[in-house]
Amino acid sequence: MKIFYPVEVFYPSQAGGAANSVRYITRHLDRQRFDCTIVATDKGLPENIKRNQWRENEDGRVIFVNTRSLRFPIHAAVVSLKNLFRADVVHISSIFFPTAFTTAIAARLLKKKL
Numbered sequence: 696m697k698i699f700y701p702v703e704v705f706y707p708s709q710a711g712g713a714a715n716s717v718r719y720i721t722r723h724l725d726r727q728r729f730d731c732t733i734v735a736t737d738k739g740l741p742e743n744i745k746r747n748q749w750r751e752n753e754d755g756r757v758i759f760v761n762t763r764s765l766r767f768p769i770h771a772a773v774v775s776l777k778n779l780f781r782a783d784v785v786h787i788s789s790i791f792f793p794t795a796f797t798t799a800i801a802a803r804l805l806k807k808k809l
Contacts, residue, residue, distance in 0.1 A: 697730040699782035701775040701798040703738060703765065703789065705757065710739025713788050720786075721754045731755030732782065734775045734794070736762040767793045776801055784808045 698721075704710045706718035721731040737746050737759045746761040747770075760771040771794045779785065785802040787795045787809060802809055 697732065697781055697783045698724060699775075699778055699785045699798075700731065700733045700788065701771070701785070701792075701795045702733060702735045703792045703794070705733050705735035705759070706754070707741060707744065708735070708737075708739035708759075714739070717786075717788055718754055725753055725755050732778055733757045734771060734778060735759050736765065736768050736771050736794075738762065738765060772797050779805065779807070782807060 700717055700721065702713060702717055704714040706714050708714045721733060724731050733755055740759055744759060746759050748758065750757045758774060760774055762768040762771060775794050775798045779798055779801055785798060785807050787799050789795055790799065799809060
């Protein structure tokens with residue numbers, strides 16, 4: 696099963712508790728042979744982590760999108776919507792994050808499980 700996570704922050708960012716919480720969930724699911732894809736902004740990300748480049752690791756498939764504004768991170772929303780099509784399930788961890796909100800609406804229109 697393919698699970699998609701449009702999130703504001705993801706480990707190694709320490710900008711909020713969700714960064715670690717989603718990581719623990721995806722790491723466990725990856726061990727159970729679930730296919731996790733995470734799109735996150737670069738908020739709170741260390742400088743040595745590359746942006747706009749997919750990485751495969753024990754958390755799943757991850758990209759940290761270079762973000763100018765968190766009010767509505769357009770690039771993160773575009774990357775999220777492109778990856779939505781291959782997902783079976785969309786996991787929304789915060790409906791108040793604009794990218795997650797727009798992805799949730801698109802997922803409902805495409806009849807994806809939320």
